[in-house]
Each structure stands twice: as C-alpha cells, then as structure tokens.
Amino acid sequence: MCTCKPCFAVPNKLVIKLYLPSIHCSSKDTSVKTHQIIQGANFWAKQRIPQLNLVHNEEDPVKKEHADNPEVQPEEKETIQSNQEELQPVVPDDTPMDPLKIVHLDLKGAAPKVKYLEQIFPLLSTLGASGILLEYEDMFPYEGELSILKSSFAYSPEDIEEMKSLAKRHKLELIPLVQVFGHLEFVLKHEKYFKLREVQTFPNSLNPQAQGSMDLVQDMLTQVMKKHPEAKWFHIGADEVRGLGESKDSKRWLETNNGDMGKLFLNHVTAVGRFMTKLKEGIKLILWDDMFRKLNSDTIKESGLQDLASPMIWKYIPNMDVKEIGNYISKYEQAGFKGVWFASAFKGASGIDQKWTPINHHLKNHLQWQKVITSMPQYKSVRFQGIALTGWQRYEHHTVLCELLPVAIPSLAVCLQTLKYGECFIPGGIEYVTCSFFPLVRLMDEWDSFLLTFRQNMEAIFYPDTLEEWLEENVNEHIERLHGMVVDAERIIKLNGQPKVDPLKKR
Incomplete structure (x- = not known):
C-alpha cells in the first residue's frame, strides 16, 4: 500500500515511487471487460442532456441543400473559403520515415490544464513518445455559430498556442482529432442541431444526408485547422457510427442505392477527406477503421478514400487476436491504402467506470501489438x-469518467517502454510520478485535511467541473461510511486486545 501523501502534479524530478511486484509478460490477467456503452449518472442527466424538442427546432441558417448524389460535393460557404486563405497552402512532405508513437489525450472528460501539460510533455518525450493526438471535442474554442459547442472550461486560443509550443519544444508531433460522423454527442446534444441527428432520440451520429450536415463538419474542421496550420496529420474520427441508415433521409438514399450501407458511410467520409485536402494541400488524414471491417476491399477502393486517408486499426483487449489484425491489414492493402496506423490503449478501456488502471491488462495489449508491428515487413x-496509445477519459460524451490521467501515468510509462524495447521484464520498484488519490486507512482521522489537500491538487490540474463530478461519483457518498469506519476503529482500539465475548457465557 502506498504511504506517501496524495499527489496530482508531476514534480520536476521523479521522486515519488510506486512499488509494484515484478511484472512479467506471462502474468495472468483476469480484468477483461466488454466495451459496453451505458447511460451516465445523474450528473449528466440533470445538467447535460437537453430535452428533445423537434417542433421548435431552429431553421437551418445554411440555405444550400446537401445533394443526395454523394459524388457531387456541396460548395463551401464563403466563411470557409475565407478561412482557407488564411491557412498555409501546403504541408511539406517531410514526415519522418520512422513510425510515430503517439499518446492520445481524450479531452471529452477531465481535460488537464496547460500547466500540467508543461510537466507531462517532457516526460512523454523521455519515455519514447514522438507525438500527441489531441481529441478536442468540446475543449476547442469554437467561434461564431459554433461557439455553442465549447465547454465553459474550453482551452483558449492562447492555451492552444502554448500546447503547440510545448509539443515543438519537446519534439512531439501534434495531431488534432475532430469527429465528423459518429461520437458527435457534444454537437448533437444541442437543440440547434437536433435536426442533424441520424436517430432523433440519440445524439451520437450525424445524418449524412441532412441539409446542413456537411456545412457543420466543414466549419468545425476549418476552425481547428486554422489553429493548427502547421499540422502534418489530422484525425477525422469516423468510428462507431451507430444507427446509420435509420433516418428518413438515409432510408430514401438506401432505397435508390441497393441498400448499400457501406457506400452510405464511405460517401460521407470521402467527401470530408476531399474537403480537407482542398482546405490544406498535403495534409495526411487518419480515421478509425472499425466501420471498414465488414466491407470488402473493392467497395473501399471504389470510394477513392484510399488516396485521401489511412485507417487506424484499434484493439484494446489483452488477448488480442493477432491473426485477425493481420486480416484487416491485408484487406486495407488490397483496397489500396498506402499506410496503416494502429491504436492500443494505456487507460480507459478496461471498464466504463474504472478508477485504477490495471497495468498488466494494458501491458499485454501492447505486447500483442508489438507482434503485429514486427510482422509488417x-x-x-x-x-x-505509427501507433496511438489511446487514453480514454469517457467511453462517450454522456458516460462517467474513467480513471484519471495522473493515475494512468505508470501504465503509460510501461506501455511506451514496451513499444520502445519490445518484450519486457520490469523488476522491483519503478520510479513513477503519481500515487493513489483514494483516502488511505491510516489517514482516516485526518480526513478533512486530506480532502482539502485533494481539492487543492485536483484544482491544479483540472477545471472545477471535473473536480465536482469526480467527488460526486467517487467521494461524497462515502464520507459517512468512512467516518463510520473511524468510529469502528476507535472502538476496536479501546478493546485493547481483549478476547471477544463468548455469546454462550452471556446466557
């Protein structure tokens, strides 16, 4: 058990030790859980999910209609064209030949403050990372009509410039990620965009045929690209497009296109890809691969997407089927893709409300990916x-927080070193930069001071909404129970080691 004081900031020197038993590659892991999506707790139900109101939806400000023929791309709005002119015209093709090792920061929950990233970025670089994948969600400072999308604690433009400066200083490639199809809850939860939902009762997926959908996506991408004109890579998401084909618009399209769901999906992401390459000549695009897995290589090739983007094959379980991954790679090679990315997980993939990161779970996942990597010749x-080490903070926008980033630093360190050195044996204690934030038994009589320290350290890393949500989900309901434990402990101490009363003698 850790006996050091709870800590949430990374010190300049690695002075906090978390002693672990020896971790060997053959250790048994029993923490396999399915990646299920469930509704969040009262925090989200009360504060974040708007009431569905389809009668009084605002009229779409964009008058141009997204044509049913997906091969004909809608004209960009004047605002998009003007933004394009402000971007650097070409990204030089000086991408390093060595595959990148990218650490994913999921900002849709518990987004760290820039001050914390000042300490994290050099650490990641030291551990072997060569880039950062920033999944912005509602933490991007959207402007104009899109300002409704940003969180109250969204990063400022100055924050983004500082993050870019930090990444450059520590030789970390910074890759923005903006979802353009599925996982758009942070957009479609707003009444203004209800009409763009694929399924009217769920805010997760965009209706690709709806008037205004492409303009919305283009606006989002343009604003983010404008803040990252130097980016060589850009991730457009496009995973888990749940309910696709359910809207009236999509059903009409499917009726006239032989029910081709694959083409319905590919038409939208290909249109996005073409827009991005027009917006920024030379940009290299990435998108998640799960929606391709049931498509044949010819269907993918017909879309032309292989000339615009690279698939990122993701799998987060410890007993990953390497042969299955090989089948995906072969399919994407036959489809004409020139490159492929992988995605592992160092946190946030072992339980929807996981609090402490199971290191062996993630170590095994990376050992399996290492086998795939060595098979690439x-x-x-x-x-x-390259490979992205994902660190999911929520499974979806409206679900509870997974384990926080500081808690997962040990796992991230192990995973990065595994990718750097291959199969590993980690003996004895390892110096790490974080320790448990849970109330320790020996501090029960100092609970109030501990909670004060906890708040102060959390506030140094996270914004107030994250702190209050974490306390509500994991602390507040247990305070009375902990005080009860203190009372019980005091009662036991007063017994002074006396034998317990024999109930038979009392009769």
Whole structure:
C-alpha cells in the first residue's frame, strides 16, 4: 500500500515511487471487460442532456441543400473559403520515415490544464513518445455559430498556442482529432442541431444526408485547422457510427442505392477527406477503421478514400487476436491504402467506470501489438505509419469518467517502454510520478485535511467541473461510511486486545 501523501502534479524530478511486484509478460490477467456503452449518472442527466424538442427546432441558417448524389460535393460557404486563405497552402512532405508513437489525450472528460501539460510533455518525450493526438471535442474554442459547442472550461486560443509550443519544444508531433460522423454527442446534444441527428432520440451520429450536415463538419474542421496550420496529420474520427441508415433521409438514399450501407458511410467520409485536402494541400488524414471491417476491399477502393486517408486499426483487449489484425491489414492493402496506423490503449478501456488502471491488462495489449508491428515487413505495399496509445477519459460524451490521467501515468510509462524495447521484464520498484488519490486507512482521522489537500491538487490540474463530478461519483457518498469506519476503529482500539465475548457465557 502506498504511504506517501496524495499527489496530482508531476514534480520536476521523479521522486515519488510506486512499488509494484515484478511484472512479467506471462502474468495472468483476469480484468477483461466488454466495451459496453451505458447511460451516465445523474450528473449528466440533470445538467447535460437537453430535452428533445423537434417542433421548435431552429431553421437551418445554411440555405444550400446537401445533394443526395454523394459524388457531387456541396460548395463551401464563403466563411470557409475565407478561412482557407488564411491557412498555409501546403504541408511539406517531410514526415519522418520512422513510425510515430503517439499518446492520445481524450479531452471529452477531465481535460488537464496547460500547466500540467508543461510537466507531462517532457516526460512523454523521455519515455519514447514522438507525438500527441489531441481529441478536442468540446475543449476547442469554437467561434461564431459554433461557439455553442465549447465547454465553459474550453482551452483558449492562447492555451492552444502554448500546447503547440510545448509539443515543438519537446519534439512531439501534434495531431488534432475532430469527429465528423459518429461520437458527435457534444454537437448533437444541442437543440440547434437536433435536426442533424441520424436517430432523433440519440445524439451520437450525424445524418449524412441532412441539409446542413456537411456545412457543420466543414466549419468545425476549418476552425481547428486554422489553429493548427502547421499540422502534418489530422484525425477525422469516423468510428462507431451507430444507427446509420435509420433516418428518413438515409432510408430514401438506401432505397435508390441497393441498400448499400457501406457506400452510405464511405460517401460521407470521402467527401470530408476531399474537403480537407482542398482546405490544406498535403495534409495526411487518419480515421478509425472499425466501420471498414465488414466491407470488402473493392467497395473501399471504389470510394477513392484510399488516396485521401489511412485507417487506424484499434484493439484494446489483452488477448488480442493477432491473426485477425493481420486480416484487416491485408484487406486495407488490397483496397489500396498506402499506410496503416494502429491504436492500443494505456487507460480507459478496461471498464466504463474504472478508477485504477490495471497495468498488466494494458501491458499485454501492447505486447500483442508489438507482434503485429514486427510482422509488417510481409506486407509489400502498405507501410506502418505509427501507433496511438489511446487514453480514454469517457467511453462517450454522456458516460462517467474513467480513471484519471495522473493515475494512468505508470501504465503509460510501461506501455511506451514496451513499444520502445519490445518484450519486457520490469523488476522491483519503478520510479513513477503519481500515487493513489483514494483516502488511505491510516489517514482516516485526518480526513478533512486530506480532502482539502485533494481539492487543492485536483484544482491544479483540472477545471472545477471535473473536480465536482469526480467527488460526486467517487467521494461524497462515502464520507459517512468512512467516518463510520473511524468510529469502528476507535472502538476496536479501546478493546485493547481483549478476547471477544463468548455469546454462550452471556446466557
């Protein structure tokens, strides 16, 4: 058990030790859980989910209609064209040949303050990371009509400039991620955009045929690209497009296109890809691969997407089927993709409300990915471009927080070192930069001072909404129970080691 004081900021020197038993690659892992999506607790139900009101939806400000023919791209709005002119015209093709190791920061929950990133970025670079994947969600400072999308604690433009400066200083490639299809709860939860939902009662997926959908996506991408004109890579998400084909618009399209769901999906992401390459010549696009897995290579090739983007194959379980991953790679090679990315997980993928990161779970996942990486020379026409170590903070926008980033630093360190050095054996204690934030038994009589310290340290890293949500989900309801434990402990101490009363003698 850790006996050091709770800590949430990373010190300049690695002075806090978390002693672990020896971790060997063959250790048994029993923490396999399914990646289920469930509704969040009262925090979200009361504060974040708007009431569905389809009668009084605002009229779409964009008058141009997104044509049913997906091959004909809608004209960009004047605002998009003007923004394009402010971007650097070409990204030089000086992408390093060595595959990148990218640490994913999921900002849709518990987004760290920039002051904390000042300490994290150099650590990540030291551990072997070569880039950062920033999944902005509602933490981007959207402007104009899109300002409704940003969180009350969204990063400022100055914050983004500081993050870019930090990344450059520590030789970390910074890759923005903006969802353009699925996982758009942070957009579609707003009444203004109810009409763009694929399924009217759920805010997760965009209706690709709805008037205004493409304009919305283009506005989002343009604003983010404008803040990252130097970016060589850009991730457009496009995973888990739940309910696709359910809207009236999509059903009409499917009726006239032989029910081709694959083409319905590919048309939208290909249109996004074409827009991005027009917005920023030379930009390299990435998107999640799960929606491709049931499509054949010819269907993908017909879309032309292989000339615009690279798939990122993701799998987070410890007993990953390496052969299955090989089948995906072969399919994408046959489809004409020139490069492929992988995605592992160092946190946030072992339980929807996980509080403490199971290191062995994630270590095993990375050992399996290491096998896939070493197998890549057998594929002659597709190149391994990099791996993203994902760190999910929520499974979805409206679900509860997973384990916080500081708690997962040990796991991230192990995973990065595994990718750097291959199969590993980690003996004895390892110096790490974080320790448990849970109330320790020996501090029960100092609960109030502990909670004060806890708040102060949390406030140094996270914004107030994260702190209050975490306390509500994990602390507040247990305070009375902990005080009860103190009372019980005091009663036991007063017994002074006396034998317990024999109930038979009392009769």
